[in-house]
Amino acid sequence: MKVGLFIPCYVDAFFPEVGIATLELLERLGVEVVYPLDQTCCGQPMANSGCQEDAAGAEALFVKNFAPFDYIVGPSGSCIHHVRENLTAIHQTPDVVRVRSNALELVEFLHDVVGVREFPWAEFPHAVGLHNGCASLRALKTAKMSEIDEPFFSKPLDLLSKVKGIRFVAPRRPDECCGFGGTFSVFEEPVSAKMGYDKVADHMSAGAEYIVSADMSCIMHQRGCAERMGVPIKFIHIAQVLNGARK
Amino acid sequence: MSMKRIDHAEASSKFIKAKDHLDFHDKRLWDLRTKRDREAEGMPEWEDLRALASAIKEHTLTHLADYLEEFERNAIANGAQVHWAKDAAEHNQIVVDIMRSRGARTLVKAKSMLTDECDMRPFLENRGIEVMETDLGERIQQLDDEPPSHIVVPAVHKLRGDVARVFSETIGTDAKNSDVHYLAESQRQHTRPYFLRADAGMTGANFAVAETGTVVVCTNEGNADLSVHLPKLYIASIGIEKVIPKIEHLGVFVRMLSRSALGSPITQLTSHFRAPRDGTEMHIVLVDNGRSERLGMPDFWYSLKCIRCGACMNTCPVYRRSGGLSYGATYSGPIGVIIDPTFNLRKYSSLPFASTLNGSCTSVCPVKINIHEQIYKWRQIIAERHQLPFVKKEAMQIAGKILANPRMYRAAVGTAGTGIDLLPRFMMYNKLNAWGKQREVPKAPDKTFRQWYLENRAKKRGKR
Amino acid sequence: MSSRDEVLARIRKNQPPPLPLPAAPAFGGPAGSKLERFKTALARMGGKLADPPADGDLDGLIARLFPKAGVICSATPEVAGNRRLDQMRQPAELDDVDVGIVRAVFGVAETGSLWLTDAQFRVNTLGFLAQHLVALLDPARIVLDMHHAYRERSQFDARYGVFMTGPSATADIEGILIHGAQGIRTLTVVLAAA
Numbered sequence: 001m002k003v004g005l006f007i008p009c010y011v012d013a014f015f016p017e018v019g020i021a022t023l024e025l026l027e028r029l030g031v032e033v034v035y036p037l038d039q040t041c042c043g044q045p046m047a048n049s050g051c052q053e054d055a056a057g058a059e060a061l062f063v064k065n066f067a068p069f070d071y072i073v074g075p076s077g078s079c080i081h082h083v084r085e086n087l088t089a090i091h092q093t094p095d096v097v098r099v100r101s102n103a104l105e106l107v108e109f110l111h112d113v114v115g116v117r118e119f120p121w122a123e124f125p126h127a128v129g130l131h132n133g134c135a136s137l138r139a140l141k142t143a144k145m146s147e148i149d150e151p152f153f154s155k156p157l158d159l160l161s162k163v164k165g166i167r168f169v170a171p172r173r174p175d176e177c178c179g180f181g182g183t184f185s186v187f188e189e190p191v192s193a194k195m196g197y198d199k200v201a202d203h204m205s206a207g208a209e210y211i212v213s214a215d216m217s218c219i220m221h222q223r224g225c226a227e228r229m230g231v232p233i234k235f236i237h238i239a240q241v242l243n244g245a246r247k
Numbered sequence: 248m249s250m251k252r253i254d255h256a257e258a259s260s261k262f263i264k265a266k267d268h269l270d271f272h273d274k275r276l277w278d279l280r281t282k283r284d285r286e287a288e289g290m291p292e293w294e295d296l297r298a299l300a301s302a303i304k305e306h307t308l309t310h311l312a313d314y315l316e317e318f319e320r321n322a323i324a325n326g327a328q329v330h331w332a333k334d335a336a337e338h339n340q341i342v343v344d345i346m347r348s349r350g351a352r353t354l355v356k357a358k359s360m361l362t363d364e365c366d367m368r369p370f371l372e373n374r375g376i377e378v379m380e381t382d383l384g385e386r387i388q389q390l391d392d393e394p395p396s397h398i399v400v401p402a403v404h405k406l407r408g409d410v411a412r413v414f415s416e417t418i419g420t421d422a423k424n425s426d427v428h429y430l431a432e433s434q435r436q437h438t439r440p441y442f443l444r445a446d447a448g449m450t451g452a453n454f455a456v457a458e459t460g461t462v463v464v465c466t467n468e469g470n471a472d473l474s475v476h477l478p479k480l481y482i483a484s485i486g487i488e489k490v491i492p493k494i495e496h497l498g499v500f501v502r503m504l505s506r507s508a509l510g511s512p513i514t515q516l517t518s519h520f521r522a523p524r525d526g527t528e529m530h531i532v533l534v535d536n537g538r539s540e541r542l543g544m545p546d547f548w549y550s551l552k553c554i555r556c557g558a559c560m561n562t563c564p565v566y567r568r569s570g571g572l573s574y575g576a577t578y579s580g581p582i583g584v585i586i587d588p589t590f591n592l593r594k595y596s597s598l599p600f601a602s603t604l605n606g607s608c609t610s611v612c613p614v615k616i617n618i619h620e621q622i623y624k625w626r627q628i629i630a631e632r633h634q635l636p637f638v639k640k641e642a643m644q645i646a647g648k649i650l651a652n653p654r655m656y657r658a659a660v661g662t663a664g665t666g667i668d669l670l671p672r673f674m675m676y677n678k679l680n681a682w683g684k685q686r687e688v689p690k691a692p693d694k695t696f697r698q699w700y701l702e703n704r705a706k707k708r709g710k711r
Numbered sequence: 712m713s714s715r716d717e718v719l720a721r722i723r724k725n726q727p728p729p730l731p732l733p734a735a736p737a738f739g740g741p742a743g744s745k746l747e748r749f750k751t752a753l754a755r756m757g758g759k760l761a762d763p764p765a766d767g768d769l770d771g772l773i774a775r776l777f778p779k780a781g782v783i784c785s786a787t788p789e790v791a792g793n794r795r796l797d798q799m800r801q802p803a804e805l806d807d808v809d810v811g812i813v814r815a816v817f818g819v820a821e822t823g824s825l826w827l828t829d830a831q832f833r834v835n836t837l838g839f840l841a842q843h844l845v846a847l848l849d850p851a852r853i854v855l856d857m858h859h860a861y862r863e864r865s866q867f868d869a870r871y872g873v874f875m876t877g878p879s880a881t882a883d884i885e886g887i888l889i890h891g892a893q894g895i896r897t898l899t900v901v902l903a904a905a
Contacts, residue, residue, distance in 0.1 A: 003659040009650065013660045014689045014694040023704075035700050046650070048604070049574035049635065050626030051643040057651025086623070134605035147562070147610035149287045149294060173277070177564045181603025186681040187637050188601055190260040191568050193268075193685035195603075224686030277888045292738045302733040309729045312722040325870075331715035353866070381893060384883035407885050414762055427887040435893060442893075443803045459867060469839050469879035469894020476835040476871075477802055487718070494867045495735065498858035501874075502821075509882075513822040513857070517755065519875040524829065524870060535718045543725030 003033045004066045006074030006103070008216075009041040015216050021239040022075045022106055028121070028243070029114055033073075036065040044082040047089060048182045056089040063087075067095045071113065072103040075239050077136030077215045078182075080105040085139065106239055107142055107214045111155040118162050121244045125165030129208030130156060131199075131222070133215030134177050142214070144173050156214055156238060163241060171202035180221035196225035204233055214238045252594055252636065255601040258573035262404075268389045272404055273567040276397075280561040282510020286520060300499050301615035307491055308542065313532065314457040314490045321460030325522035327529040335365035336563045338534045342367060342449075342482060343374055345530050351376075351446035351480050354450065355438075357464060358469035359451025360398050360555060361484050361534060373679065379441045381470035383434050386416040390417040396571030396579070398510045399557040404570045433697060438470075448474030450520075452485040452558075453554065454500055455531075461521045465504055465514040472518050479527045483520065485540050490552040500554060501567040503613040508560040538610035541589050548583050552614040559608035565601055581608035585621040588629070596634040599625040660695060738858060745820040745853045746902075752823030756877030757890050759899045760879075761845075769901070773845060776899060777810050780843075785812035786833040787847060789903075802836040811841030811895075814905065815848045815875075816866060819858035824876040825900070828869035835871055839879075839894045846875070846898065849905040 003026065008020040026033045043061050045219035062083065066072045074080055083103040090096060110116055118164060132154075136142045143154035179185070179195025186192075200222055203211050213219050216237055223235045236245060254570040263269055287293040307314055319329045330345075332338035338361075339695045346354065354376055356362065368378050368389070380389040384401035388394060392415045395401030402410070407425040415422035420433045454463040462483045475481045492499065499706040524527035542548050549621045560566045560580030571579035576587045576595060584602060587595040598620050629635060630643075649655045682688060694702075712720075741748070749758055764772040769880045774782060779878055784805065785792035790812040799805070813832060815825035825846050832838050854860050866872060879894030 007696045009660070011655070014692060016692050016694065016696035016699050023700075035697075035704070037697065037701075039707070040653055040656040041650040043650070046643055046647050048623075048626070049643060050599075050628070050630030051635075051640075051647065052627055052630070054643045054647030057647055061651055061653070134603065134607075138606035138610065145607075145610060146284060147607055149290075150282075177603050177605035177606075177607065179564065179603060181605070184600065188256045188259065188265050188565070189681040189684055190256060190601075191565050191601075194263050194629060195564055195569050196686065199271075220689055221686070224682070224688065227684055227687035231481050271885065278886070295736075295738075299733055299735060302730070306732040309727050311726060312719050315719065323821045331718055333712070333714040333718055337714060383881045383892060387883070400886075402883055403882070403886075407887075410884050427884045428889060430884055431881060431889040431892065435891065438893065439806070443806055447893070455881075461867065467880045467882075468892035470892070472835070472839045472873065473893055476839065487722070492732065494864065495858075495861050498856075498861040499735065501861075502857050511756070512752065513824060513874065513876050515876050515878065515880050517824070517876075519867065519869075519872045521867070521872075522870040524835070533718075535714075535721070539718055539721040539725055542722060542727070545727070548725075548727055577783070 001034065001072045003031050004069035004072045005033050005035040006039065006066065006072050006079070007035065008074060008076045008079045008084040010043055011075065011216055015218070018075055018216050018237040018239055021237065021243040021245065022030060025239055025243040026073070029116060031114065034069070039065045042079045042082050043087065043089065044079055045182065047082060047086055052089040059090045063090070063096050063099045066099050070102065071109060072099060072202055073106055073109045074103070075106045075214065075216065075237065077105050077140055077142070078217060081139040105136060105140055105142070105214065107136070107155050107159060108140060110159055113182070117158060119242050122242055123244070123246060124165040124241050126209045127167055127169050127207050129169055129171055129203035129206055129211045131178065131211050131213040131218055132156065132175060133213060133218045136214050137175055158240065159242060160212070164225045169206040169208050171206045173202055177190050178218050178222055180217050192221070193225065196221050197229060200226045200231065200233060204231055208233060210234045210236055212236055212238055250591065250594055253575035255340040255569065255573050255595055255597045259569035259574070262570045262573055263568060268404060268406060269568065271406060272570060275403060276561045276567045279509055280611070283507055283558055283561070286506040286510050286512065287690065296499055296503055297613055297615050300503050300613055301552060303491060303496050303499060304614050308488065308548065308551050311487065311490065311542065314492060315487060317457040318455055318460055318490055320532055321458065325460045327460065327523065330530065330532045332532055332534045332536070334536050336366050338365045338484065338532055338536070339367050339370040340531050343371060343376070345482060346376055346447055346480070349446070349480055352446045353377045353441070353445045354449055355379045355442055355445040355474045355478070356449040357451065357466060357474050358385050358401070358498050359449070359484055359545050360577055361451050361486050363394060364536065365534070379445070381438055381442065381474060382466070382468055383431060386434055386438065387413060390414070394556070394572065394577065395558055397557060398578070399554050404572065423691070442473045442477050445478045447482060448478040449482045449484065450474060452489050453482055453504065454491050454497060455485050455489045456494055456497065457490055459521060461494070461519050463497060464518045465501070465516070466518070467515040469516050472516060475520055480571065481520070481523060481527065482530045482532065484532050484534060486534050504556055507556040507611065507613040537589050546658055547585065547589070547621055549616050550582065551620060552616050553582055554614060556613055558611040558613065562607045562611045565603065569601070574601070581618045581622070585618055585625060588625050592629065592632060593634050597636040599629060600636065657697070728814045733878045738856070740821065740855045745842055745855060746850050747846065748820040749818050749823055751852050752821065753877065753900060755878060756823050758823060758877040759897060761899050762899050763901050763903045769903070772847035772901065773810060775811065776844060776845070781888060783812070784808045784841065785839055786831060787812060787814040789814065789847060796833050799834050805834060805836045805840045808837065808841040810843045810845060811837040812845045813838065813847070815846045817852040817854055817861045817863065818848050819857060819874065820853050822876055824874040826860065826866060826872065826874055827856070827874040828866065828871065838873070838875065841895055844895045845897070845899045846900050847903045848900050850902045
């Protein structure tokens with residue numbers, strides 16, 4: 001099994017530590033991981049603005065880079081959702097179809113393919129508010145959403161629950177959107193910021209020291225809010241926790 | 248009605264500044280969402296009912312012409328008269344003509360979003376017909392000369408002090424008394440004489456049953472029944488998508504409607520109007536106004552399943568923090584976002600971007616409309632028709648070119664120690680400084696992931 | 712071409728490929744007495760329940776429940792009242808009724824609803840202009856849920872019918888619940904065999 005490591009453009013540029021943690025974690029688990037050096041972006045920024053023509057180049061390049069792999073794994077729910085559900089600006093060749101269906105978000109890959117549940121090197125003795133980004137939650141269905149009446153399940157919780165010392169606190173609105181939404185964060189700035197402030201305040205009221213998420217875009221937005229709010233809550237990506245980060 | 252492009256973000260900014268109003272609005276609608284959840288959890292068949300409701304609607308819409316003809320046949324056999332309006336203007340004219348020909352000058356009406364969509368009230372009032380909104384929320388808005396902000400709770404954006412002000416200025420209540428019971432009682436007492444002497448009454452329809460020609464109206468206040476049982480003339484305005492096949496199907500929809508809207512098992516009154524009482528007339532106006540066009544749109548016809556419950560508005564985090572009026576249309580919130588562009592693409596071009604695509608709306612919709620997917624599709628149409636409201640097409644083209652080319656991408660992103668202000672514009676689009684208004688910007692790292700990889704992995708493998 | 716023809720033609724042109732009508736399954740309800748479920752649901756929706764009079768004197772019961780009532784108007788022969796419906800000429804004449812009395816056809820356990828048609832109201836405005844309504848209900852005539860209610864097919868031949876669930880209500884101002892919006896202020900159900 002050869003895995004192509006997909007590092008979203010904004011992770012590459014701003015949060016390389018998340019990419020590093022993802023790579024190290026997969027290596028620790030004995031996964032053969034290759035990082036295609038010519039990757040750029042999945043095309044979501046253009047596609048989410050409706051600009052299919054402008055997304056086509058990035059989408060074609062994505063498929064070209066990742067066609068040789070059995071799985072394509074990336075630490076971003078929204079990017080992987082885009083690849084699986086919306087990579088439609090390009091002609092759907094057999095390669096495109098295959099790459100799309102084999103693209104998995106990191107939590108999905110660890111939970112469903114590797115099947116790992118314990119991370120003996122990990123320890124995170126903090127009160128954690130788990131944030132499931134909306135693409136991960138509702139589109140990729142990595143956990144039960146509050147809107148649907150069904151039995152409880154949560155892939156991120158399955159992975160995190162045995163981490164030494166970790167304890168969870170739940171906000172009042174566990175899966176209300178945090179307000180990032182891509183370009184929404186700048187073009188609907190007033191509502192976006194209010195949503196982010198509300199989300200941070202909700203986690204703070206629950207007593208969270210850290211907000212942990214599989215989506216760095218959500219974290220980027222919430223952390224930006226928290227820092228401006230001047231509150232001490234901290235943020236970390238799930239890959240970093242599972243890879244053994246203590247803080 | 249203005250044709251000016253709606254600026255949702257600008258309107259939302261004003262809404263957010265009124266902190267007490269915003270907090271109440273957000274909490275009240277979230278409370279309705281929570282109540283909906285409790286109803287759903289109490290019914291093991293909830294998801295089955297959603298699937299059933301969706302399938303019944305999809306079947307009906309794909310056979311709509313036959314069902315409308317069946318409805319019309321049965322309505323006529325019941326003694327009702329059926330009129331067809333191809334658009335809003337024709338609807339309004341038909342209503343005026345019916346009233347004028349019977350010498351009717353006063354109209355009491357129950358809540359009907361369709362009549363708001365057709366902008367009926369000013370049309371009637373300009374022709375000498377007095378129109379009384381009898382639903383408390385709609386009446387507040389009528390007296391305040393403001394459209395309803397929510398399709399189920401029209402004045403949810405107001406606090407009691409606002410209502411006290413409006414009533415004191417219009418129906419003579421005590422400006423200093425904002426007790427809610429006092430205000431509601433005042434509206435009841437003030438409205439009652441209008442019911443008693445009205446020449447005509449009007450309702451919309453939640454459902455129109457083809458099998459029997461029955462018009463079904465769900466209210467809590469009893470104002471639909473009073474509007475129909477008192478005057479000698481009853482007019483029902485019905486969007487053509489409201490038809491359902493049989494009486495038995497009401498079991499599914501009536502069980503879903505109020506639970507989705509308010510978290511209550513049923514509305515206080517579920518009224519079935521089949522035929523006029525002796526000596527009176529019943530008129531039904533079937534209205535198209537773009538619905539038959541929408542039926543032919545493969546990506547958007549599912550929006551016609553809507554039963555107007557408002558659950559999507561209650562759950563939408565953007566709607567709760569911006570208010571229905573910020574959408575500038577009769578239909579606001581998620582359902583408004585996917586319907587309104589069919590009325591005027593340019594005017595409503597910002598609405599599909601007033602969304603984070605979080606998908607909560609789709610998951611609470613009792614008829615399983617794929618709302619957030621349609622929002623996504625509308626963005627494509629808006630971009631294709633060059634109606635992108637803020638992002639310049641050129642910026643998107645540049646971004647697309649850079650991200651399609653590995654070397655250009657690396658050149659744009661890879662400089663070590665690049666400050667955020669030197670960030671390539673394509674990554675943050677046009678309104679870069681908007682991010683920093685209320686948020687700190689991320690700090691630029693020493694190196695990109697790719698650079699780290701080259702130094703720490705690729706070298707070890709003897710790669711360049 | 713009339714608007715009717717134009718609209719129908721456009722619909723026929725645009726209708727998506729046909730999708731089938733699903734069969735509605737029979738959903739079971741929770742176990743337990745339908746009567747008890749009805750009582751709980753009725754209370755939740757703001758309706759009241761009054762014990763039937765031991766001596767069978769319904770007029771007496773109503774006088775006790777509404778000691779200040781002036782005009783008492785009954786649509787059912789089981790209660791006399793003091794305002795006769797057969798002398799009504801206009802539905803608006805019921806505006807001064809303090810207490811109206813009707814007999815419901817059946818109740819619905821799921822929701823606490825009562826089904827009434829124009830036959831039960833005799834004058835429809837009785838159910839809406841009266842300040843208070845008393846509804847007699849045979850406890851043996853309670854159906855399980857709304858699916859069962861809508862299967863009482865002949866009831867829907869009536870010119871007018873309504874599921875009445877508690878009194879009229881609104882929460883349009885700040886979400887504060889008010890009973891007695893435009894219609895009745897209170898609904899009292901008296902369990903009495905028909």
